[in-house]
Amino acid sequence: MVGSLPRVGAPLVEAHPPPPGTPGAVFFDWLTDNTARLQGRLDDISRRWNSLGSFIEVNYHHPELGTAGAVVMTSRVEDFARYRHRITRITVIPHVDVAPYLPRWKRGEAVLVSVDDMPGRLALRYANTRVRWSLNVPILVEGVWVGLVGAVTAGAVPAPMLDAYRALAVLIEREMAAEQAWEVFRSTLDGDRTSLDKRFPPPMEGRQPDE
């Protein structure tokens, strides 16, 4: 399933994947298996709040850059072809460039920051773009920060928009938790009762997104 993510940063994460079994790997694998549904949600939330773009970012460890975040999924209101070269600048951001925000993300706190208030190297990445604000909501797996969901905007971010992105982060976390719990239950059953049929679908299959 790795490789099904269509967006620019995914191959970087695939080349340097989180160690199997770690919270980061759980997140990346889950994203890979749920790409279509998440893409729909990103598109919906971008349209609803008319952001320049929404994104999902995965933490990974690059051998040269160190720990970094790679954007693996995006939804854009802006024309992608026109802005491709600019967007590539923020495809991977080393964590050293976002050091002031790391403690808050690790605590599970959202960060909304104006480009004017960003550290210099980070602000440069948004030069010559319409981006004025960046909203980043952390995603935690088993209490470990594994990535971000957020948006970039040309104007101020209203409180309801912030609430919506927080809700999306919570939804991602809870769907992952539900899938993990289901797999643990099934594997225990299958281990004890190999004859048990496996007809029953996992919790999220067969449902319409956000029904």
Added chain:
Amino acid sequence: MHAAAEMGEEGDAVYNIGTAARKSGLSVTTIRTWEDRYGAVVPVRDASGRRLYSPEQITQLAWLRQQIDAGLRASEAHRLLIAGEMDESGSTPVVDQSTAGMTLLAWVDGEGDWVDSVLGDLNRGIRAHSVSLSAVLDNPVCGPILTVAAVQTEDGEAERLALLVIDDIDGLAERLEAKGDFRDSGNHFGLEAASVVVMPIHLSGDLAGALVAVGPRTDDPAPLMQRAARVIESRIEADRARSAFSSLLD
């Protein structure tokens, strides 16, 4: 106050069944069916054999309807009535609609097939006689109760656990609140030659219900029951998060 299955003088019973239905909010058919099935509210009859209900019986019928509206099954509501659990006013709702237990009940109503499948798998996995998913409801008269929302059973034992008054079982409330499983030989539950394991289910930190397994005394079902409880909890939490997200897009 105990349910009155017998009446005093016929002169005390002044309402026919149509009036009783209108005043209690029940249908005539339901009142007749309950009389036959549960024998809790039995009217006197006039010389022509027509049913006559007293004001107290009308109050009892209205109370039964309230309990069912609040989430109890008809059998459970009658059991409480017969056990004398109806309060003096006859009008106090049994449950607070906003509790985690009510959330669990409402969710089970919409996910019955999925819940039945999980309970079925669990039942086979632990070789139980029965497995049920019960909600915790706060009864202002007898305290918190466990009431069955879904059940998989190979015999009738689960029916005896359809409604449990938690405080009647020593140590059960403390174990559930502490998120620990409760094990008993079955004697406290009126079951012989069986063990009972109760595994709590919490939603957003609040006790919402429990899985209740009745089985042979030789097996330890707790580990698999704990995993099943996590499956149910996490699925409900994911559904709630999905609803919350959708509402913010509207």
